[in-house]
Amino acid sequence: MAKRKKASQVCILTVTGKDKVGIIARIANTMAKANINIIDVSQKIMDEYFVMSLACDIAEAIIDLPNIQKQLQKIAKDMDLNITFQHENIFKMMHRV
Amino acid sequence: MSITVEEIFETVNMTLRQHFDIRTVTLGINLKDCMDRDLDHFCGRIFHRISEKGRQLNAIADAVETKYGIPITNRRIAVTPASILLEPLPRTQNAAVRLAKTLDTAAAKADIDFIGGFGAHVHKGATSAEENLIRSLPRAISQTKRVCAYFNLASTKSGMNMTAIEQFGHVIKDLAKRSKTGIGCAKVAVFANVPEDNPFMAGAHHGVGEPDYSLNIGISGPGVVKTVIEQNPTCDLTELSEVIKRTVFKITRAGELIGREVAAQMGIPFGIVDISLAATPAAGDSVAEIIEAMGVSRMGRPGSTAALAMLIDAVKKGGSMASGNVGGLSGTFIPVSEDAGMIRAVKEGALSLDKLEALTSVCSVGMDMFAVPGNTPADIISAIIADELAIGVANNKTTSVRIIPVPGKRAGQIVHFGGLLGSAPIMPVPKIASPKFIARKGRMPAPVQALRN
Numbered sequence: 392m393a394k395r396k397k398a399s400q401v402c403i404l405t406v407t408g409k410d411k412v413g414i415i416a417r418i419a420n421t422m423a424k425a426n427i428n429i430i431d432v433s434q435k436i437m438d439e440y441f442v443m444s445l446a447c448d449i450a451e452a453i454i455d456l457p458n459i460q461k462q463l464q465k466i467a468k469d470m471d472l473n474i475t476f477q478h479e480n481i482f483k484m485m486h487r488v
Numbered sequence: 489m490s491i492t493v494e495e496i497f498e499t500v501n502m503t504l505r506q507h508f509d510i511r512t513v514t515l516g517i518n519l520k521d522c523m524d525r526d527l528d529h530f531c532g533r534i535f536h537r538i539s540e541k542g543r544q545l546n547a548i549a550d551a552v553e554t555k556y557g558i559p560i561t562n563r564r565i566a567v568t569p570a571s572i573l574l575e576p577l578p579r580t581q582n583a584a585v586r587l588a589k590t591l592d593t594a595a596a597k598a599d600i601d602f603i604g605g606f607g608a609h610v611h612k613g614a615t616s617a618e619e620n621l622i623r624s625l626p627r628a629i630s631q632t633k634r635v636c637a638y639f640n641l642a643s644t645k646s647g648m649n650m651t652a653i654e655q656f657g658h659v660i661k662d663l664a665k666r667s668k669t670g671i672g673c674a675k676v677a678v679f680a681n682v683p684e685d686n687p688f689m690a691g692a693h694h695g696v697g698e699p700d701y702s703l704n705i706g707i708s709g710p711g712v713v714k715t716v717i718e719q720n721p722t723c724d725l726t727e728l729s730e731v732i733k734r735t736v737f738k739i740t741r742a743g744e745l746i747g748r749e750v751a752a753q754m755g756i757p758f759g760i761v762d763i764s765l766a767a768t769p770a771a772g773d774s775v776a777e778i779i780e781a782m783g784v785s786r787m788g789r790p791g792s793t794a795a796l797a798m799l800i801d802a803v804k805k806g807g808s809m810a811s812g813n814v815g816g817l818s819g820t821f822i823p824v825s826e827d828a829g830m831i832r833a834v835k836e837g838a839l840s841l842d843k844l845e846a847l848t849s850v851c852s853v854g855m856d857m858f859a860v861p862g863n864t865p866a867d868i869i870s871a872i873i874a875d876e877l878a879i880g881v882a883n884n885k886t887t888s889v890r891i892i893p894v895p896g897k898r899a900g901q902i903v904h905f906g907g908l909l910g911s912a913p914i915m916p917v918p919k920i921a922s923p924k925f926i927a928r929k930g931r932m933p934a935p936v937q938a939l940r941n
Contacts, residue, residue: 481556
């Protein structure tokens with residue numbers, strides 16, 4: 392019997408901070424290494440400020456949520472950014488009836 | 489993406505910049521099946537259950553916090569009222585103190601900062617076990633760190649137990665004297681119409697109508713509400729009410745999601761979301777500052793009561809739309825010592841004890857965390873309690889009093905409690921009140937509103 396695909400687990404990542412080289416590269420790399428599939432990205436620069444929101448699916452991830460958070464917070468610290476990573480249900484609950 | 493970028497950043501900013509958090513997840517635990525005539529057996533059983541469930545609560549709350557990125561600031565436990573648990577045991581202070589110490593060490597082992605339920609419902613009268621519990625209270629609370637006590641001294645249905653209210657004047661003074669700042673009194677609240685599923689300390693307990701376990705959530709977002717009010721500086725009050733309602737809807741939904749998830753992971757029923765706006769001493773996390781953002785020059789000045797009434801109404805409308813399980817206290821807390829704006833209002837003379845009482849006639853919680861001179865006579869403390877509880881009884885609502893007579897301090901001085909409990913300016917009280925009225929004791933009959941059948 393074919394292995395059933397796990398139900399998707401969508402999380403939303405946000406990044407804000409001063410724009411610099413390599414923000415998306417570093418985040419995308421971390422995601423790829425963890426086998427996290429990026430499904431949507433929206434990014435812009437507002438007065439030198441980098442603002443990004445990214446949706447990804449962690450259903451097939453090879454590391455757990457606390458470790459994903461840890462790696463993202465390391466990037467935030469290294470590159471002086473604000474990074475949040477939250478399950479999409481919190482946004483659905485707050486903004487959709 | 490079905491959620492817009494603006495909506496994502498609205499949520500993210502609530503936690504990053506506006507102090508939005510889940511203030512508490514409180515696990516209610518039934519301990520009635522642990523009751524025994526043997527004190528050792530009884531204490532052994534409750535220690536085991538509380539420490540194990542407490543550890544589980546902490547671990548699951550940590551995981552849910554990581555998943556949703558919303559801080560769960562406090563994890564607390566509420567147990568079956570201690571007076572029920574003490575019924576089969578000897579009527580000695582040692583038994584009651586031993587129970588308090590067991591609750592304290594079990595909470596410490598599970599890394600739970602406060603455990604509630606060390607209390608009784610004596611609004612109509614007290615059993616001998618309840619009388620013993622009240623007598624033991626100063627010792628039990630002063631010898632423990634994490635135990636919170638509540639006593640229901642009045643209800644709309646049965647009137648006011650003035651004998652107990654008279655006694656509590658002395659109990660509170662005795663407890664205050666046992667520490668330098670009177671801090672013990674911060675862990676004791678007396679109530680009219682106490683709710684059985686309130687997740688907030690000091691009044692939390694696992695009521696007799698509750699199942700074996702229940703998971704209750706206290707959300708909090710004074711900073712979020714204040715920010716949306718500031719973003720609407722000129723709109724009229726009808727529109728402002730709408731803006732508050734929408735915001736409270738969102739934060740209540742977040743609370744409901746997290747409460748349900750914690751309960752599901754623990755395998756226990758979800759109880760209620762308490763939509764109270766609870767302040768902390770942190771800058772920008774103040775209910776008084778919401779009232780000031782609405783346009784009142786300083787909390788306590790004329791206009792404050794009307795503004796607070798509108799705020800709470802909007803909070804209730806938004807919250808009850810968001811969750812079918814709104815319960816507990818669900819109003820607005822205005823504790824003096826825990827709210828930077830309240831402290832400032834008292835220091836500047838804008839807020840007096842009289843106005844604080846008036847504000848509680850529209851605010852659910854009552855006169856909370858306020859300090860008075862250490863030499864305030866017991867009968868005046870009783871009279872303040874009687875006045876406040878009468879507001880609750882006559883208006884069919886919950887009211888409470890958490891009063892701290894600080895030993896050796898005079899009106900105008902400041903007492904620092906530290907941490908979440910904050911600091912409080914000592915408020916002046918009249919030199920003489922109603923000693924003869926309080927000395928009458930007895931039961932004030934239920935008001936005519938009680939006859940609803």
